[in-house]
Amino acid sequence: MRILSFPVLASSFLVARTLATDTISTNEVSTCLTGSDVEVRELSVTYTRSTREVVFNIDGTSKKIQNVTASLTVTAYGNQVYSKDFDPCSSDNYVAQLCPVPAGSFQAHGTQQIPEEYASQIPSIAFQIPDLDGLAKIQLKSKDDGAEVACIQSGLSNGKTMQVQSVTYAAVGVAGAALALSGLSALGTAGHTGASSSSPSFGDVMGWFHSMATNGMLSVSYPPIYRSFTKNFAFSTGLIPWGDMQTAIDNFRASTGGNLTQNSYEFLRNATLTYSDGSSTNTTSKVKRGLNLIVGAVDLATRDLSGSFSSDTTSSNSTDGDESTFHKAVSGIEAYAEQLTIPQANTFMTVLLIFAIVVAAIAVGILLLKVILELWALYGSFPEKLKDFRKDYWGLLARTITNLILILYGVWVLYCIYQLTTGDSWAAKALAAATLAVFTGVLMFFGLRIMHLARKYKKSEGDTAALYEDRETWRKYSLFYDSYKKDYWWLFIPAIVYMFAKGCVIAGANGHGLVQSAGQLIVEALMLGLLLWNRPYVAKSSQWINITIQVVRVLSVVCVLVFVEELGLSQTTKTVTGIVLIAVQSGLTGILAILIAVNAIIICVRENPHAKRQREAEKLNRDMDDLTPLDARESLLMDNPPRKDYAEMSKFNFTGPYEPYRDQKLPQPQHGRMGSTDRLVEPAYHLDDQHGRSLSRESRRSRDSHGSPERHHATTPGYGFAY
Known part of the structure; x- marks a missing residue:
């Protein structure tokens, strides 16, 4: 069927091809009218700038023959930029397949050339903006009673997106470099108490990635460009798409009370996600003009369309088409997870399994390191400073896992609370409650233990310097406070409370974007005030890096407030804010990467300051003895x-x-015979x-x-x- 003026349709229903260079095409067609007489199972329309061609393919069904009128509406960034009503039986807009609409299955496909005079006026910006925020909707109404018999809508895209695998790989590389640098720094300070960690550390980098990822989990109306950008950092929170794992989790949920009807991996693979729409205002002139010109250009080719028609009641694509008609409205954490093809009920189990895999990899890696050190000790000259690593395998493993818990605690609280409030499997809920209790208990134990030691040292020695100077205490507990000054060892406690509060706000207020944003803003602002008031870090570099990260976190949440639907801001404002957010967050990420590279160079070319101080102290003691x-x-x-x-x-x-x-005179010393x-x-x-x-x-x-x-x-x- 030639479902309406196809050149007009072609101009409005435009892309979904990732990384295309000069195309605008339809993207995820959906129906906006349930129980309609006319259903379109598949619609693919692509306009290519280099060839000025519109290629389309349509597959649908109609319950009966009827005469209709059509209405086409195109919006960009929330603003209506094109609207047209036409009669497919009129001489100006005649479409054979719609005059009248046939009964049964129909198919239409073809290619149409766009006149140069219109194609040349389409601005390049329409093909360059990533995640073009456009929507085209076509409505068919019966001539007999004016009732709406069909409604089809589709997003518009130029094929460019901010969700790029190379960005994710680069972020993984930055995190890996920070981890390697932290490891080298730990080796360099082995045996030296009071040595602060390098900055930015692995925890700093992962904490920043967590912030960018969770900024995309709120129940607000994100512009598509920013929604795509935040997905690049989902890996840092444990959300890694893996089909076989999702299938296994679905089976686990099904056997423990879960409902897989619309909450499974197979359903999600064939579903179209629908996000909440923002209010509309004026859009940028270039984009508006470009979309109008596209619509006008293809509208000229209405009469020359080629098509094919079949009156069969079945179609070879009917099964696929039926599956592709699944639509699901999503927002918040659910939207973030399901964009990655992870059902919302599977989020916690996915993170739990990824955590288990990471812990297993750490255990194997440390065991392999121990084997290497043992062989080294047997067959070579073993360095003195590596003896602790060799003798303390279980202690090193426990401290590494504890450090991992500390880094992931904020997002772990988020996923556990989300599972407890929205999950459908009793077993998954039990695991969420148990792991949350264990993680919180581990951190509470260390916190209380360090506080006890601090009071003990304060009472016996007058201060808490022994937390940094006692070798055994430093080895066991320094991972919590090694970057803080001696007077601010306690700052790790409000840092843990900050992570807990942030996770509770995001997960507990899921579905209420304004509450999430306001609550998160309060939490971030309090943490920023604490850092500015105390300035607790030992190194000036750590001071400025962490304060800068916290400032950007606060500014990011302020920008996210713009996306809150209750405030009623325009889609254009939201898009501009999203672009600013991307620029600021990308800039800070780049700065962190540069600092990591600089620190790596410094470690390679500069003498270890701790070893140098120890050598000078030993030399001074030898000189005084002589x-x-x-x-x-x-x-x-x-x-x-x-x-x-x-x-x-x-x-x-x-x-x-x-x-x-x-x-009185002191007694004279007695001298021995010699x-x-x-x-x-x-x-x-x-x-x-x-x-x-x-x-x-x-x-x-x-x-x-x-x-x-x-x-x-x-x-x-x-x-x-x-x-």
């Missing part, structure tokens, strides 16, 4: 050690602070094996003959001060 009475460094003029550094006193072999004067009695200054302290300064007996007798009335001993150099 001092002689005539050494210039043993001079009375030698500067005293820094007074404020208790930890450094051991380098100079001092034993304690200033000791007060006594009224001991020397030569002294220049009588020591005020009895030092067993410490380095005193030697004096002759003559000097001592001379000093005693001029003894002071108070019989006080002279102060030993380096003493007499409270350090």
